[in-house]
Amino acid sequence: MKLTLHSAWRASAPYRVRIGLNLKGLDYAIQPVDLVSSQHHGEAYRALNGQALVPTLDVDGRPLTQSLAILEWLDETVPQPRLLPADPFDRATVRAMAEIVACDIHPVNNLRILRALTGLGVDQDGRDAWAQRWIVDGFTALEPMVARHGKGYAFGAEPGLADCCLVPQVYNAARFHVDMTPFPAISAVVARALEHPAIAAAHPNLQPDAQKA
Numbered sequence: 001m002k003l004t005l006h007s008a009w010r011a012s013a014p015y016r017v018r019i020g021l022n023l024k025g026l027d028y029a030i031q032p033v034d035l036v037s038s039q040h041h042g043e044a045y046r047a048l049n050g051q052a053l054v055p056t057l058d059v060d061g062r063p064l065t066q067s068l069a070i071l072e073w074l075d076e077t078v079p080q081p082r083l084l085p086a087d088p089f090d091r092a093t094v095r096a097m098a099e100i101v102a103c104d105i106h107p108v109n110n111l112r113i114l115r116a117l118t119g120l121g122v123d124q125d126g127r128d129a130w131a132q133r134w135i136v137d138g139f140t141a142l143e144p145m146v147a148r149h150g151k152g153y154a155f156g157a158e159p160g161l162a163d164c165c166l167v168p169q170v171y172n173a174a175r176f177h178v179d180m181t182p183f184p185a186i187s188a189v190v191a192r193a194l195e196h197p198a199i200a201a202a203h204p205n206l207q208p209d210a211q212k213a
């Protein structure tokens with residue numbers, strides 16, 4: 001299976017997929033997409049991903065889009081180590097944790113939203129306040145879930161789908177200067193996760209298109 005991930009170094013949705021691919025121990029090529037120059041809006045990339053969003057995972061010439069769909073496909077295709085637990089109730093809980101990040105926090109802080117805010121005259125401080133508000137909202141719901149279910153990682157004692165989403169979202173929170181003091185459980189599992197070699201290797205700074213932030 002030949003895998004190419006269309007990725008952008010600091011973008012959190014491809015970061016999720018890099019973590020998943022690394023946890024599965026898969027070889028893949030990275031094809032950087034420059035979001036700053038809006039390369040994702042060009043015809044070539046839109047032919048792969050009609051939403052003009054990263055990531056896209058090319059699987060033997062066939063594109064897969066949407067990071068959560070990609071991660072679930074990955075878990076079904078390469079079952080070990082598991083990203084989702086075996087028990088259906090646990091699986092739904094992990095999906096709920098992942099979706100707080102992927103469906104409720106991240107979409108309102110995305111580049112296109114921030115660019116739209118800029119277009120409405122919102123300055124950097126205003127954009128940071130906007131992002132902080134939604135990240136804090138989501139982390140406030142996630143904190144007791146991680147405290148309850150985490151046993152070293154966000155859910156249980158092994159890294160999985162919840163970590164794939166949470167690690168990049170905490171990276172984003174730092175970019176938006178979110179005070180993490182009210183979120184000790186989230187901070188602890190993410191600090192631990194960042195020490196895992198597969199997760200460490202997915203870090204933005206280690207990507208081929210990384211620039212000095």
Ligand SMILES: N[C@@H](CCC(=O)N[C@@H](CS)C(=O)NCC(=O)O)C(=O)O
Binds near residue numbers: 014
């Ligand atoms: N729900 C999508 C979100 C993808 C997404 O929003 N990607 C961001 C980077 S993290 C992007 O491409 N943004 C470009 C833009 O907003 O113009 C997924 O999980 O794959």
